[in-house]
Amino acid sequence: MLAPEPFFQPRGTPISVYFRLHALANLGHEVDLVTYHLGEDRSFRNLEIHRIPSLFFIKKIKVGPSFAKIPLDFLLLCKSIRLVMSKSYDMIFTHEEASWFGTVLAKCKKIPHLYDMHSSLPQQLENFRFSRSKILKKIFLALERYVLRNAQSIIVICLDLFQKLEKEGFARKATLIENFLDFEHPGYSEDQIKQERTKYVSPDDKIVLYTGNFESYQGISLFLEASALVDDKSVVFLLVGGNPLHVEEMKKKASELKISDKVFFTGQVAPSEVPLYIAMADVLVSPRTAGTNTPLKIYSFLKSGKPVVATDLWTHSQVLSEKISILADPDPKSFAQGILFALHDHRASERALAAKRMAEIEYTFDNYKKKIAVALEKAHEGNKKRRLES
Numbered sequence: 001m002l003a004p005e006p007f008f009q010p011r012g013t014p015i016s017v018y019f020r021l022h023a024l025a026n027l028g029h030e031v032d033l034v035t036y037h038l039g040e041d042r043s044f045r046n047l048e049i050h051r052i053p054s055l056f057f058i059k060k061i062k063v064g065p066s067f068a069k070i071p072l073d074f075l076l077l078c079k080s081i082r083l084v085m086s087k088s089y090d091m092i093f094t095h096e097e098a099s100w101f102g103t104v105l106a107k108c109k110k111i112p113h114l115y116d117m118h119s120s121l122p123q124q125l126e127n128f129r130f131s132r133s134k135i136l137k138k139i140f141l142a143l144e145r146y147v148l149r150n151a152q153s154i155i156v157i158c159l160d161l162f163q164k165l166e167k168e169g170f171a172r173k174a175t176l177i178e179n180f181l182d183f184e185h186p187g188y189s190e191d192q193i194k195q196e197r198t199k200y201v202s203p204d205d206k207i208v209l210y211t212g213n214f215e216s217y218q219g220i221s222l223f224l225e226a227s228a229l230v231d232d233k234s235v236v237f238l239l240v241g242g243n244p245l246h247v248e249e250m251k252k253k254a255s256e257l258k259i260s261d262k263v264f265f266t267g268q269v270a271p272s273e274v275p276l277y278i279a280m281a282d283v284l285v286s287p288r289t290a291g292t293n294t295p296l297k298i299y300s301f302l303k304s305g306k307p308v309v310a311t312d313l314w315t316h317s318q319v320l321s322e323k324i325s326i327l328a329d330p331d332p333k334s335f336a337q338g339i340l341f342a343l344h345d346h347r348a349s350e351r352a353l354a355a356k357r358m359a360e361i362e363y364t365f366d367n368y369k370k371k372i373a374v375a376l377e378k379a380h381e382g383n384k385k386r387r388l389e390s
Contacts, residue, residue, distance in 0.1 A: 176371075179296050222335060309341075323351060
């Protein structure tokens with residue numbers, strides 16, 4: 001498995017990699033994971049982690065495309081070649097841009113290639129405002145097409161990506177596996193939850209919660225502007241996550257909006273602590289304003305039984321509906337109205353209960369493992385077909 005990521009860190013793709021490894025171990029597979037020098041080790045049965053040499057001048061990697069990834073990916077390629085040449089593997093399983101050279105390595109060894117497509121990499125250039133170069137985008141599009149054409153199996157994490165593959169003629173290779181699993185965590189008692197709430201509110205007050213990073217596409221500015229329009233003194237707004245720089249930027253914005261007294265920031269917390277904040281909350285929000293992938297947090301939110309307010313964009317509506325959530329237009333006034341509906345209208349609680357019932361049936365580890373097994377089988381069958389045709 002080739003993962004050009006800091007593994008493990010509590011963010012999108014590394015979280016997905018973690019649960020892929022969890023399922024593969026549970027299914028009895030042995031995995032050599034090749035990844036960056038950054039991140040915390042995680043232990044699974046039959047897993048060996050191979051890290052690239054440490055580059056002392058690269059101590060962190062931001063979310064999305066970055067120039068820092070170029071030397072790291074070169075080292076990842078070198079280590080991958082050495083392992084593939086020295087050991088016998090029955091599959092190469094790649095994430096993100098490692099799919100580019102993973103495709104070549106799989107061809108050379110005549111073994112199946114499974115590509116885990118977390119997003120469209122050409123689209124990332126726009127979402128993260130990395131580059132407006134038409135030439136670079138064309139190169140990324142060509143590389144993506146090359147991988148999709150040559151991979152024997154492709155995992156997609158949301159309906160949008162599945163429809164993209166369907167449109168491009170690769171649907172038979174695709175397996176939709178949404179990232180709906182949660183980290184194990186100690187159970188929190190009612191007393192613990194109440195005690196933690198007292199840090200932010202009195203017993204009769206309400207907490208509206210955001211969790212996740214503070215990248216521009218997440219809509220934190222929109223959320224704060226909406227919070228300023230929620231005319232209810234019993235409500236506080238709690239934001240969990242964000243690196244120190246982003247947190248300071250949003251604190252400044254909250255001050256400009258004159259809502260610093262009712263907005264709290266925790267900074268980054270361990271994944272195992274997030275369920276405690278969700279348990280404390282009365283309303284959960286996802287104000288994302290760009291992108292097409294479904295946010296990972298949505299699945300945890302649906303399982304919680306708490307009302308969920310999200311922007312009415314495809315990034316959310318491919319999973320959410322008015323039957324199980326509150327969808328609001330991506331502007332401060334509409335989002336504020338959505339929050340007030342979630343806080344005060346009994347229909348919001350009914351939708352939250354319906355969401356919880358649905359999630360308990362659909363979003364189980366057994367279902368997740370079955371889908372991983374299907375993706376693996378497609379890879380083997382696709383490779384058999386390729387070898388017969390050649």
